Amino acid sequence: MAGEEAKPAAMAVVVAMKGHPGSGKSTVARAIAAALCCPLLDKDDVRDCTLPLERAGGLAVGMLNEISYAVLWRMAERQVQLGLSVVVDSPLSRRAHLEALIRLPAALVIVVECRPGNEEEWRRRLEERGAAVAEGSGDGWHKPKTWAELERLRDGYQGCTEYEFGDVPRIVVDTTDLTVDSEAIAVRVVQFIRSVLACGH
Structure with a gap:
């Protein structure tokens, strides 16, 4: 898909990614x-x-993380003000993060939740990326590098990552299904966006 054919509509759409580190977001x-x-x-x-x-x-690590989110929300706001749709890639681990996007004026927020169905594949990808970062060949020094680190992170969330989406449209995709590549998932998401817009959102 390219050019005008890929654009679902003139309305600005904020595609908000959601999922844990290493989930394929x-x-x-x-x-x-x-x-x-x-x-x-x-x-x-x-x-x-x-x-x-x-x-x-x-500066506390938590403060740097929140500053990163604040910058992200401001950049998203600017794109929407220009009438542009945008894909926002973040864990969206807290309801407050979603609410920050919902507050953007004149934009439709659609959540794409990456939920790995194959934990073994998820673990392999996460630790492969972690090894690359440890060797200095990748960004993401702040991300979990081992499965144990990811589990500690998930425990630290204390369940806050599971929250109600209300009337925010959401599509859940399995990013560890080896029979479906990221381009095929993107096609599904674009079709979902078109269907949501066709329903008058």
Whole structure:
């Protein structure tokens, strides 16, 4: 899909990715942004840039994370003000994060939740990425590098990642299904967006 054919409508759509680290969000987000020919805003791109601040000390890790989200929401707002649809790649781990996007004026928020069905494949991908970061060949120094780190992160969430979406349209995709690639998932998501818009959202 390319050009005008891929664009679902003139209304700005905020495609909000959701899912734990290593779940395949970023790969799918890139494919969706390419299919829609729209900007991709990645929270990790912002967070990666805070490494000098973290090394300097003085700011709590949680504060740097929240600053990263604040920058992400502001960039999304700017794109929507320009009438552009946008893909926002973040864990969307708290309801407050979703509400920040819902508050954007003149935009339809659609959640794409990446929920791995194959835990073994999920673990393999996460630890493969973690090894690359440890060797210095990848960004994401702040992400879990082992399955044990991911489990600690999930325990730390204390269930807050499972929340009600209300009337926000949501599609759940299995990013560990090896028979379906990210481009095929993007096609499904674009079709879902079109169906939501056709229903008058």
